Amino acid sequence: MSETATITSRSMVNIPAKIRRKYGLKQGSKVVFLDSNGEVKLLPVPPISELFGADRKCKNILLRALKELEQEHRRESTD
Secondary structure (H helix, E strand, O other): OOOOOOEOOOOOEOOOHHHHHHHOOOOOOEEEEEEEOOEEEEEEEOOHHHHOOHHHHHHHHHHHHHHHHHHHHHHHHHO
16 A cells, blocks of 8 residues: 655644554554665554553463473483
8 A cells, every 4th residue: 555645844744544544543643763774664553552461472482482492402412
């Protein structure tokens, strides 16, 4: 999807309605501007409420990775 916007004299940009609807951007939504390889990208920042419980998911992934590393270390030490 491609949309065009104009920068105002006050350095403001209106995000086109199609983009706002697609990404659920509303008044008060946070966005981040990312400068990457000569491009400027606008990325939505998820509300903190959407991150609730994310630590549990990451914790499980980290625990699994640590167990795998420990098993690999044990195998290497017996070789």
